[in-house]
Amino acid sequence: MKGNEAFAEAAIRAGCDAYFGYPITPQSEVMEYLAAQQPHLRTGMVLLQAESEVAAINMVYGAAGTGKRVMTSSSSPGISLKQEGISYLAGSQLPCLILNVMRGGPGLGTIQPSQSDYFQATKGGGHGDYRMIVLAPASVQEMADFVKLGFELAFKYRNPVMMLSDGIIGQMMEKVELFEQQPRMTKFDQSWATTGKTPDRERNIITSLDLDPARHEVHNRNLQAKYQKMRENEIRFEAIDCDDADYLFVAYGSCARISQKSVKLARAKGIRAGLIRPVTLFPFPEPVLAQMAKKLKGILAVELSSGQMIEDVRLAVEGNVKVALHNRMGGMVPSPEEVFDALIKSFSI
Amino acid sequence: MKFMEGNIIKPEEIISPENLVYTKTSLMTDKPLSFCPGCGHGVAHRVIMEVIDEMGIQADTIGVAPVGCSVLAYEFMNIDMQQASHGRAPAVATGIKRCWPGKYVFTYQGDGDLAAIGTAETIHACNRGENFAIFFINNGIYGMTGGQMAPTTLPGMRSSTTPYGRDVALMGNPLKITELVAMLPGTYSVSRHSVHTPLAVRKFKKAARLAFENQKLNKGVTFIEVVSNCNSGWKMTPNEANKWMEQNMFPFFPPGDIKVNGELVSKPSKTS
Numbered sequence: 001m002k003g004n005e006a007f008a009e010a011a012i013r014a015g016c017d018a019y020f021g022y023p024i025t026p027q028s029e030v031m032e033y034l035a036a037q038q039p040h041l042r043t044g045m046v047l048l049q050a051e052s053e054v055a056a057i058n059m060v061y062g063a064a065g066t067g068k069r070v071m072t073s074s075s076s077p078g079i080s081l082k083q084e085g086i087s088y089l090a091g092s093q094l095p096c097l098i099l100n101v102m103r104g105g106p107g108l109g110t111i112q113p114s115q116s117d118y119f120q121a122t123k124g125g126g127h128g129d130y131r132m133i134v135l136a137p138a139s140v141q142e143m144a145d146f147v148k149l150g151f152e153l154a155f156k157y158r159n160p161v162m163m164l165s166d167g168i169i170g171q172m173m174e175k176v177e178l179f180e181q182q183p184r185m186t187k188f189d190q191s192w193a194t195t196g197k198t199p200d201r202e203r204n205i206i207t208s209l210d211l212d213p214a215r216h217e218v219h220n221r222n223l224q225a226k227y228q229k230m231r232e233n234e235i236r237f238e239a240i241d242c243d244d245a246d247y248l249f250v251a252y253g254s255c256a257r258i259s260q261k262s263v264k265l266a267r268a269k270g271i272r273a274g275l276i277r278p279v280t281l282f283p284f285p286e287p288v289l290a291q292m293a294k295k296l297k298g299i300l301a302v303e304l305s306s307g308q309m310i311e312d313v314r315l316a317v318e319g320n321v322k323v324a325l326h327n328r329m330g331g332m333v334p335s336p337e338e339v340f341d342a343l344i345k346s347f348s349i
Numbered sequence: 350m351k352f353m354e355g356n357i358i359k360p361e362e363i364i365s366p367e368n369l370v371y372t373k374t375s376l377m378t379d380k381p382l383s384f385c386p387g388c389g390h391g392v393a394h395r396v397i398m399e400v401i402d403e404m405g406i407q408a409d410t411i412g413v414a415p416v417g418c419s420v421l422a423y424e425f426m427n428i429d430m431q432q433a434s435h436g437r438a439p440a441v442a443t444g445i446k447r448c449w450p451g452k453y454v455f456t457y458q459g460d461g462d463l464a465a466i467g468t469a470e471t472i473h474a475c476n477r478g479e480n481f482a483i484f485f486i487n488n489g490i491y492g493m494t495g496g497q498m499a500p501t502t503l504p505g506m507r508s509s510t511t512p513y514g515r516d517v518a519l520m521g522n523p524l525k526i527t528e529l530v531a532m533l534p535g536t537y538s539v540s541r542h543s544v545h546t547p548l549a550v551r552k553f554k555k556a557a558r559l560a561f562e563n564q565k566l567n568k569g570v571t572f573i574e575v576v577s578n579c580n581s582g583w584k585m586t587p588n589e590a591n592k593w594m595e596q597n598m599f600p601f602f603p604p605g606d607i608k609v610n611g612e613l614v615s616k617p618s619k620t621s
């Protein structure tokens with residue numbers, strides 16, 4: 001199964017209520033797979049192809065405001081178009097799941113894989129101070145599993161959750177074990193949702209607007225407190241061969257898969273290398289890197305970008321260890337050998 | 350008789366349920382309207398809330414407020430509402446209605462919102478035949494932002510960005526989006542009204558009721574334009590603005606039915 005197809009199948013199985021999207025390479029298989037599955041017959045899930053990414057994210061906003069499980073997917077240029085809507089979703093505290101199957105930029109760029117939307121995803125891509133939990137799948141299995149996890153986290157925090165994938169993970173085929181069909185939410189917390197005002201409660205308003213600056217500051221502080229809770233509770237990462245490591249690769253998504261082989265190449269030559277794979281990019285696994293920093297001789301960040309994640313690595317280690325970058329851009333992908341060579345050269349091993 | 354007998358009628362005797370001819374609907378909140386005196390928004394708000402009240406569908410109705418003067422509609426309408434980003438109300442309403450097909454959903458949008466930045470969402474929601482109502486308040490200007498040229502600003506009309514009047518050769522033509530959406534197969538009922546006279550208000554109310562009744566039929570969008578004034582933006586007194594509206598807006602945006610029960614009306618009938 002392709003990564004994109006696994007994501008789509010997992011959406012139906014996770015009991016997703018509605019998907020709104022617009023075609024863009026390299027993630028069009030998501031909507032194509034859903035359409036072929038006729039999810040309205042399988043589970044009653046709504047599937048609608050919108051007139052634009054802008055419309056799609058606003059359909060997500062409206063549907064999420066009804067308290068249901070809603071999602072969309074796109075790729076880099078389309079995700080840029082969705083940023084205003086994502087900012088509104090965050091400001092209005094609406095849960096939803098957004099998949100970005102990254103391709104190279106800037107502009108129309110290329111349809112080949114890239115990881116150049118890291119800043120956009122993790123630092124709040126739209127206007128205003130906001131964050132969302134960002135999950136980085138590194139396999140087709142995780143393209144499926146993170147749908148369920150993503151919805152859980154979105155509703156736990158009433159916040160958008162993004163899955164930050166790339167053209168490799170979306171397009172590649174792997175074996176996948178799918179979880180059982182979950183019921184669509186029939187009973188869920190509707191206390192905040194727009195379901196129609198009944199006499200027993202005040203009217204529910206979904207809005208990100210407050211013209212009173214004092215009240216709006218309180219709202220902003222509440223949002224930041226929520227993001228702090230995410231930092232405290234939701235860090236996820238994978239550590240491979242780290243216990244005795246002198247050198248560390250830090251890489252996520254497809255680059256983590258490549259770097260995993262580079263670890264083996266290094267170990268075969270007697271170099272004690274390990275890999276930290278951030279699974280959540282926000283919150284970033286800073287504590288583990290901070291803890292390991294002083295014992296290490298060097299960290300190599302491996303990215304398909306000009307070097308975006310490396311900034312979070314540097315912040316985490318606070319200058320306690322040298323951090324170098326190996327990167328490819330524009331749709332090019334490094335081989336495990338190339339990454340291994342970069343480690344040797346960067347630290348004069 | 351009491352008068353004949355020389356008694357004075359006390360106010361408590363007049364204020365009694367059997368003498369009550371009109372009352373404010375409970376679906377309007379007690380918050381004082383923030384609209385300029387003389388503006389049509391307040392009347393349009395009240396009429397829509399009266400219809401929802403009279404139909405008894407408050408518990409099944411969700412409104413969508415956009416950006417512009419109507420951005421604070423949820424402060425005055427005592428129903429569940431969602432605030433949409435600029436122009437996207439029809440997309441937000443699509444998301445709501447697709448998830449709650451049994452509920453009543455409406456958007457309440459101005460001309461800049463609906464006919465400029467949100468043109469794509471307006472046309473595609475109408476073309477898909479979404480089963481919700483669109484209330485389109487057209488005052489020919491961006492009211493809240495301070496009176497800039499809107500897609501519906503008339504040729505020669507002054508605004509803060511057309512201080513010498515709209516020059517069509519330079520700035521393009523005003524857009525008759527209501528006639529445009531009437532051409533689409535997804536619209537079931539399309540009409541144009543105003544709220545500046547008691548007669549016009551009664552006609553608008555009848556149309557507003559239809560906008561909710563139609564949703565039971567699942568036959569597509571009910572689109573109601575309300576040609577309104579913006580006396581602040583137009584820099585006129587309320588009375589002058591209403592006269593100007595009749596003399597200048599109505600010839601270009603004639604009130605009347607444009608599409609009835611899915612059929613185009615050949616010539617818009619005069620209703621005011």
